[in-house]
Amino acid sequence: MKRIIVKLGQRSYPIIIGYKIFSRIGPALKSIRIGRDAIIITNNFLKRKLGVTLKRNLEKTGFTVKFEVVPDSEKSKSTLEVFKLVNDIGKYDIKRRIFIIALGGGVVGDLAGFVAAIYKRGISYIQVPTTFLAQIDSAIGGKTAVDLSVGKNLVGAFYQPRMVFTDPALLATLDRRQVRSGMAEAIKYGVIADSKLFEFIEKNHKAILGLNRKVLEFVVYRCSLIKSKVVSLDEKEQRGIRTILNYGHTVGHALETVGGYEKYNHGEAVGLGMIAAARISGELNLIDKKSCQRIEHVIADAGLPTSAKKINKFRLMSVLYRDKKFVKGLTRFVLPVKIGKVVVREDIPLSVIDKAISSIVKK
Amino acid sequence: MKRIIVKLGQRSYPIIIGYKIFSRIGPALKSIRIGRDAIIITNNFLKRKLGVTLKRNLEKTGFTVKFEVVPDSEKSKSTLEVFKLVNDIGKYDIKRRIFIIALGGGVVGDLAGFVAAIYKRGISYIQVPTTFLAQIDSAIGGKTAVDLSVGKNLVGAFYQPRMVFTDPALLATLDRRQVRSGMAEAIKYGVIADSKLFEFIEKNHKAILGLNRKVLEFVVYRCSLIKSKVVSLDEKEQRGIRTILNYGHTVGHALETVGGYEKYNHGEAVGLGMIAAARISGELNLIDKKSCQRIEHVIADAGLPTSAKKINKFRLMSVLYRDKKFVKGLTRFVLPVKIGKVVVREDIPLSVIDKAISSIVKK
Numbered sequence: 001m002k003r004i005i006v007k008l009g010q011r012s013y014p015i016i017i018g019y020k021i022f023s024r025i026g027p028a029l030k031s032i033r034i035g036r037d038a039i040i041i042t043n044n045f046l047k048r049k050l051g052v053t054l055k056r057n058l059e060k061t062g063f064t065v066k067f068e069v070v071p072d073s074e075k076s077k078s079t080l081e082v083f084k085l086v087n088d089i090g091k092y093d094i095k096r097r098i099f100i101i102a103l104g105g106g107v108v109g110d111l112a113g114f115v116a117a118i119y120k121r122g123i124s125y126i127q128v129p130t131t132f133l134a135q136i137d138s139a140i141g142g143k144t145a146v147d148l149s150v151g152k153n154l155v156g157a158f159y160q161p162r163m164v165f166t167d168p169a170l171l172a173t174l175d176r177r178q179v180r181s182g183m184a185e186a187i188k189y190g191v192i193a194d195s196k197l198f199e200f201i202e203k204n205h206k207a208i209l210g211l212n213r214k215v216l217e218f219v220v221y222r223c224s225l226i227k228s229k230v231v232s233l234d235e236k237e238q239r240g241i242r243t244i245l246n247y248g249h250t251v252g253h254a255l256e257t258v259g260g261y262e263k264y265n266h267g268e269a270v271g272l273g274m275i276a277a278a279r280i281s282g283e284l285n286l287i288d289k290k291s292c293q294r295i296e297h298v299i300a301d302a303g304l305p306t307s308a309k310k311i312n313k314f315r316l317m318s319v320l321y322r323d324k325k326f327v328k329g330l331t332r333f334v335l336p337v338k339i340g341k342v343v344v345r346e347d348i349p350l351s352v353i354d355k356a357i358s359s360i361v362k363k
Numbered sequence: 364m365k366r367i368i369v370k371l372g373q374r375s376y377p378i379i380i381g382y383k384i385f386s387r388i389g390p391a392l393k394s395i396r397i398g399r400d401a402i403i404i405t406n407n408f409l410k411r412k413l414g415v416t417l418k419r420n421l422e423k424t425g426f427t428v429k430f431e432v433v434p435d436s437e438k439s440k441s442t443l444e445v446f447k448l449v450n451d452i453g454k455y456d457i458k459r460r461i462f463i464i465a466l467g468g469g470v471v472g473d474l475a476g477f478v479a480a481i482y483k484r485g486i487s488y489i490q491v492p493t494t495f496l497a498q499i500d501s502a503i504g505g506k507t508a509v510d511l512s513v514g515k516n517l518v519g520a521f522y523q524p525r526m527v528f529t530d531p532a533l534l535a536t537l538d539r540r541q542v543r544s545g546m547a548e549a550i551k552y553g554v555i556a557d558s559k560l561f562e563f564i565e566k567n568h569k570a571i572l573g574l575n576r577k578v579l580e581f582v583v584y585r586c587s588l589i590k591s592k593v594v595s596l597d598e599k600e601q602r603g604i605r606t607i608l609n610y611g612h613t614v615g616h617a618l619e620t621v622g623g624y625e626k627y628n629h630g631e632a633v634g635l636g637m638i639a640a641a642r643i644s645g646e647l648n649l650i651d652k653k654s655c656q657r658i659e660h661v662i663a664d665a666g667l668p669t670s671a672k673k674i675n676k677f678r679l680m681s682v683l684y685r686d687k688k689f690v691k692g693l694t695r696f697v698l699p700v701k702i703g704k705v706v707v708r709e710d711i712p713l714s715v716i717d718k719a720i721s722s723i724v725k726k
Contacts, residue, residue, distance in 0.1 A: 082442075086517070087512065114481075118477075120517060149453070150453040154453050156481060157480070157520065
């Protein structure tokens with residue numbers, strides 16, 4: 001069992017990582033004095049697969065447990081779902097010492113974290129990420145949000161959990177496509193901050209896809225460490241440090257939008273975005289050809305798409321220009337300069353962006 | 364024109380107070396570089412009375428202006444209204460540099476502040492309070508919230524404005540009952556922290572009700588100063604300091620609830636709550652009889668009720684026990700020990716509370 005502290009002064013909290021530690025969550029919660037009455041926000045699939053066991057474990061340790069089941073899709077990241085949840089919780093919360101457990105992937109984590117942020121101006125919550133992507137990325141760092149019809153994550157808060165409880169054994173609940181999606185974010189960490197991690201993924205991509213215990217533990221730990229360091233330095237994305245986590249996300253988000261959040265999942269879109277950003281970097285002579293190719297190869301090895309089919313380039317460009325990352329009309333990109341290092345640039349000629357986009361949507 | 368700084372490190376902001384400064388709001392906003400596109404959240408009455416002028420002034424200074432009109436009642440402090448507003452703003456916000464102006468009393472301020480807190484994880488907003496109560500209390504300090512059906516202010520955030528722009532001349536838009544309601548909070552500041560202010564209100568209660576310029580300026584400034592100091596010391600009500608602002612509010616909130624938010628407005632309920640708390644304090648020999656009577660007299664002089672008619676005592680007691688201020692089942696009261704000083708107590712015998720409640724609901 002390993003422990004990483006996300007250092008944020010009074011709001012610091014531990015990420016606890018360990019294979020098959022799921023049953024030990026009760027005592028861990030007890031030790032941080034989080035309350036007595038747990039509300040588990042999850043979806044139906046995970047309630048059956050993991051929730052029932054979690055409930056039994058918590059009750060054994062003296063907690064009470066109530067489930068709030070939300071739909072298993074991005075659709076549950078809605079303001080409507082938020083208001084349903086806070087109303088439910090309000091009715092339930094009489095003389096209780098409640099806290100929230102987000103049991104699920106990024107959708108559940110973002111939604112549950114936001115509910116915790118605004119109910120009574122903030123109550124305690126913990127993250128129990130069940131997807132690869134959530135374990136190494138979304139469950140850490142307190143970015144919570146839900147979507148509006150006009151755009152993703154437009155309503156939210158920075159609100160840190162009290163603990164992240166990460167069991168890589170839970171990834172056995174995932175299908176292959178979800179594992180691949182998580183690999184995209186793992187590759188991202190390698191490119192932005194950790195050449196050793198990048199090499200490890202190059203060598204062990206098959207073992208990761210096979211959910212090999214040792215390999216998974218290493219990757220989850222290493223990624224969590226990078227994420228927690230970045231968050232500690234720039235919690236609210238005001239110092240330009242947290243921005244590096246957006247490598248691949250500028251084009252990635254636009255691809256998700258144009259694909260209606262169905263054609264490409266988050267990791268697939270980010271994979272394509274990373275390729276686009278690497279090509280922009282290559283075009284500007286910021287990175288050598290070989291590094292650029294290594295990035296593309298490892299994305300291909302992970303079984304992620306390397307070109308976007310049936311995506312309208314012009315729609316993609318127009319969505320790009322609505323992205324939050326386009327500050328003051330400037331096109332902000334995170335660009336790799338070598339494996340393990342990126343820069344943030346806002347002065348990229350439109351022609352260069354256009355060329356990179358064209359290269360990934362062709363065919 | 365006077366200036367008070369609410370000191371909160373990076374989140375510090377000025378309260379600008381001046382009679383008939385309303386027209387100077389444009390340049391003041393320009394000076395803090397708040398954005399370009401203002402969204403004024405207000406009600407229909409205030410849009411006609413003040414909004415149209417405000418719009419013209421802002422446009423002259425180079426801002427664009429869009430109105431969001433909300434119903435003129437506590438009912439607009441709903442999650443549904445929040446949902447409507449964020450969706451509207453999301454659709455409007457394309458390549459804009461938006462910020463929010465809360466033009467109104469406590470309801471508009473709480474709602475607009477919460478919308479600003481959660482849209483894009485927080486955008487800039489300023490408070491332009493138009494009621495006595497909002498000018499001296501709710502517009503300062505960043506407590507934002509909306510109601511749930513089961514209770515008031517259950518969904519919200521601590522989120523500070525970038526500026527509070529206070530023009531006591533705007534109080535001319537109020538009816539007498541609203542002015543009296545504000546006086547209750549002014550009296551509260553006197554009791555909790557400022558015996559000079561208390562004496563001033565004793566002597567000048569008629570001039571306050573008559574909206575005398577000099578008298579109003581003094582009271583608004585003095586109250587704002589106390590509020591800002593308390594907020595600076597304990598922004599998120601975690602250090603037990605901000606708690607003193609709840610003098611009169613424990614019983615006050617319960618009275619509002621039992622009266623369905625119609626029988627008593629906030630100030631009237633707080634006035635009755637202050638009397639109840641003073642009597643509890645008297646019963647416990649924490650305050651002398653004369654001070655206790657002075658509190659009751661000044662509340663009566665302000666034209667506020669001193670006893671609650673047709674209120675069911677037992678319903679009141681049961682609502683009291685649901686209040687957020689009842690931490691861990693303990694009855695937390697703010698009790699005056701002399702004019703200008705209060706203590707927070709959680710160990711009050713139920714019989715003493717019962718006696719004080721009985722004394723205000725009798726007849």
